[in-house]
Amino acid sequence: MNFAIRATLVDELLQTHQAYWRFNVYRGAHYQHLAKHAELLRFLLALSDEQVQALQGDDSRLLNSIAPHFPAAASILSLITLDSPPTVIPVHEPPPGVPGRKWQQISAFIKCHTTISRPAVEWCSGKGYLSTAISQRFSLPAVGLEIDPQLVAAGNCFAYKHHTEVKIIDCDVLSDSVYQHIEEEQHVLALHACGGLHQRMLSLAVAQHCKQISLAPCCYHRFIDEYASLSAQLKLSPLHLTSDDLRTAVRQTNTARKGETQARRTLQAWHLGFRELLRQQGLASHTPLPSLPQHWSKTGFAAFCQRLVTLTQLTFALPSNLDAAENAGWSLLHRAERIDLVRMAFRRAIEMRCVLDSVLFLEEQGYRCSLATFCRSELSPRNLLIQAQLPRSD
Template sequence: MNAAPRFRALADLIEATRSYWDWSPFGATDCPWASRAPELYGRVQALSDADAEHLMGDDDALLRWLAGAGLTEAAGLAEQIRVPVLADVHSPAKAETDPRAWAGIPGRKQAQIRAFLQALPPRNGVALEWCAGKGHLIRVVSRTTQRPGIGLELQPDLVVTGQALADAQGVAVSLQPCDVLRDEQRIRQTLSQTETALALHACGELHRSLVRQVIAQRVPEVVLAPCCYHLHGGGEYVPLSRAGAAACLRLSRDQLRHAVRQTRTAPPRVRRQQHALNIWRLAFDAWVREALGIDHYTALPPRPLSVLQDGFEAFCQWGARHHGLALPAMQDGAHWLDAGRKR
């Protein structure tokens, strides 16, 4: 597969549509592209919550809908963002059918590991998992392919738990405590004996460091499913590939975060709670704007969904304390919640 032309086409499209996505609905009270694309804006405004929810969980449906609503750039995009199937992986590692191999691994993680096995070309020698957590991936890979495995992981308690799981199954995996951003000697020594480096959900700088290290140490094979791209070293995102460096796409940390904002994998109850908490943030902001006469967004740091149990007013009091704001007692929570909902 030649990824470069596809990359360039997507980079160009992201740049060309910047005015649609490069703003924060939380920070703005008006939609900045509404007057430029009135038909699209009207169609978005007319969407019911249920329809919006459905479209946010189905990329193909969303792109068809956007193209039909006048965003011509959306036509044909579904094909360009489809994850390519690697044609040269002729005989992937065999599937693991023994239920004991999957004991203690949550359902979605099982599905991810099965997909990894399907994409893993047959090879011998040491397989390494980078940022292994409890080493579920390396344990199943090692067990299924009979390859010796190593897992590097920062948190010592995960190393201990993961090693116990591997030992209990008699799998030849060695989980080792290691900070993959710092322990240069351990990394060099481990990669020098590695045939295949694996990483599943190594966030931001963690997967970037793996890419750099496997190139520097000439590891024969790397199989990587990255995540949380925005958690890189800081500042503007610096692409690693030549195609990335050549593209004129400049992305800040916040902009890159759009890539992982979609919550299609969360259960419906969690999505509803996240939606409610978003409304609370906007309602808090509306209250602060009115009470203090300011016209900028008052952002609040991430909060666990459990704060919903304490009620909206407690949330606002916490927000006011967090920013050291002297605010009058809230008179009419329902009014501000309504304002948040409308935003």
Template sequence: MTIPPAASLHDPAESFYSRWQALNDWLVRHRPLWQQAPFTEPVPEWTLQHPELAARVAGLDDERCRVLDDDLARLAGLLCDALPSLAAYPDLVSLPDLSPPGGRVHRATLPEVRAVDMPGRKRLQSGAFAAALEPLREPVMDWCCGKGHLSRTLAAVCPEPVRGYEWNAELVRDGNRLAAQFDDAVAVQCQDVMAPDFVFPTDAHGVALHACGDLHRQLIRRASEVRLPRLSFSPCCYHLTDASPYRLLSARARRHDAALQLSRNEIRLAVQETVTAPARVQEQTRKVSQWRLGFDALQRQLRSCDEYLPVPSHPSRLIQEGFEAFCQWAARKKGLVLPATTDFEHWSRVGDRRYSQVRRHELVRHLFRRPLELWMVLDYAIFLEEQGYRVRLGAFCDRTLTPRNLLLDAVRVSGTPPVVRSRP
């Protein structure tokens, strides 16, 4: 498999397509490793097909799992003796670093005293995003702007007023209040950007920081239709879409004979990484996962059916009430009656063992999160180049600030008509 180096992502359109094609074919080849969710499958099929790989991850202790989950390139290197095709992983996920020097990021970041109602990470993410876009020349349109945190950040480095679009009227009021309080050149407008009668501006620089799913795809389509001079966005929550299976945007990718067909649940894998949760939240998540796996083992025996039974989100009070209370609640939700003789301590221990097993199987699956995300984002880049844009793709900040750190920055090439005008 020949993979263009990351630096070539600044080259003509062929490099984007070559990268996408290499990713697509690699993901298709390894689909058994990531398609099944270990949480729902006690013995994923790949563990039978690749017993040496399964043995490698089964032998990892908890601390090693934690370290390798934070360094997936290292994990791929550790496992490539058992599965040589994993050696391609670092090249497949490599990207240019678009983050500017720290001084520029600091200047573009709102001071804490002005960042009212703005979470600390959002403040730093907005500053890094804004710095990566400088210089700004056209009036900025902030797509799905919420309270206008990014709008207010960009206003400090933009020569023109910033306009934000947001459908939630309460957030619109808060955004305009904050802009007025700090005398920012920002106006937030109440607007459903998905509305068919929305009149799209034609002379703006469209920006979006973590617009979800169909919202950022709508921006891509509409911006290219009206030929916005520039479009810069960091996508998020790709699985939030009305389309199932997932539909590629670019004509070239859709013509590929072996293009992946993905369900929404499969796409969800791309955004499962979390590096920002507090330790308390991480511990609660671990505990509830163990409980759910313990209940899953219990219900399989009770129903004499070796099949996963989805359980809805639990009320927060159950965290304090323990495993037995969780099982009784889950059983009621699924119309099951637990025998009075149920040995909850036994099933709790089963859940602990299953959690340990799932964590190790998930390590292998996690290798495919970033490749799946890049598979979608490279398709966006190809589409925009088909529409006459010169595109940069890379990371605007370190993943420790946000795992959704990809930036697509597209500038319309003057006088260039779209190569392809296509709709999914």
């Protein structure tokens, strides 16, 4: 299936199923649209905590298991399935200081390239571990562009220690100063550059006629005021993705630590418990509530509620005994986690639409493109890799 057809099908599927992925049960949204899916609801509500956790972290497993009760799941699965990643066992241990997981991602990213033969420019390079690995592996000069001066300094020390021809440059890629670093004969690469930053990379690389581009995108909602499609094809679509939609695309927690997951769940349960209190007080239970940072999970439900009352400037006195509301929060969470699996079933399709938009844009500009997963989702759920090349003009 070519990219244009795949994008059309993904876009149509998202349009016709908006009710299923544009509702947020954690914000107190009702799910009347699931009323006609009694079998699906029964299946979801009977799942154990372990099953929910496994399905939350694995798109194929989730889609395969709900497919008998929700026919759209089979279509989603066929549209999101790409070539599998090669099993990459890094040849070398990570260099000292490089986190193991990051090193494995870098090894997998590089392994997907048959060769890299042009000087590399790494977009939003952090400490430039990818630049250094490329420079070593292919004996090429590389430049990393990074806004954080501390990362720039640390990256230059790292490159120097490894005797590479790598320079990390202090550069805001959203500013005009970036133009001087992008040239036609370069290979522009990014591993996990966020939304607005990778859209900028593609626009600039195309404008400068860069011969080769490799992009593993992430966090589509970041560095963007309002998502605008890059491709002429998807610009014509009536579907406009909001920031919340883009957040749904990256809602996969299988790389989170156990403590982080527990803290997130506690805050979600308390949010739902607080909503229950609002409902009991006759206050609109869908009032927007701010998210509190993770450390609030270490306080207690009463302190959490008091903080929300202060932040939302709601005028009601909290009951002296909050046990019932807290318990209600936990049982609402139990239900919400199961219902939310329906929204989760669409997250990769939303991500695929964003990525296909980039691919179509590059194709429209004359690039030959490929799209594959470059690593297992346990290593990074942001595992899509676009490779684009301008055909030789001779």
